[in-house]
Amino acid sequence: MGASVQLRSIDMDLKKEIERLSGQKLDACYLCGKCSAGCPVAPYQDIPPHVVMRMAQWGSKKVLGSKMIWNCASCGTCYTRCPNNIDVARVCGALSQISRREGLVADKVAATLREKFVESVKNNGRVHELSLVVAMKMASRDYLGDLDIGIPMFLKGKFPLFGHKIKDLNNFQKLFDSKKKGDK
Ligand code: SF4
Ligand code: SF4
Known part of the structure; x- marks a missing residue:
């Protein structure tokens, strides 16, 4: 699993768009990793949910090319585990919408x-x-x-x-x- 992230471009407009579409406050995430620890699909993806969150926080366009955002099963496990009530499935949904729009679909x-x-x-x-x-x-x-x-x-x-x-x-x-x- 490629948990290390190399940022090549930062786009704050992207961050705002993710927040608008998902209805989630990205900066509320402090990367505790509880979402990834409980996520049933994370072990089979390129990056785990907490890394998706980090990349989204920084407006990194690289997250739009992630498989994780397409394979999130919307099971809600991360939401029930998150100490900050962040719905990562909604973030993944917003990212997949933007990914399709930008022609960056990885899966x-x-x-x-x-x-x-x-x-x-x-x-x-x-x-x-x-x-x-x-x-x-x-x-x-x-x-x-x-x-x-x-x-x-x-x-x-x-x-x-x-x-x-x-x-x-x-x-x-x-x-x-x-x-x-x-x-x-
Ligand atoms: S559980 Fe919540 S606060 Fe912790 S890394 Fe995941 S989204 Fe962020
Ligand atoms: S909702 Fe998506 S990101 Fe959250 S635990 Fe389920 S599969 Fe993983």
């Missing part, structure tokens, strides 16, 4: 999955699992992996060919669009 499979998940929820009011699986396979080009699990699940009807739409889709989509506008 294209995770980014595609997230995009397709949101698209599926918007179009149907719920997730269509098969669309997500196909999108993930296309993005990763791993067409044969997990077939030993996927085929039995398909045969048991866990991956229906067509998605179902919720009843009050119109109202749901209005709510969805208003939330998206609020995020910008």
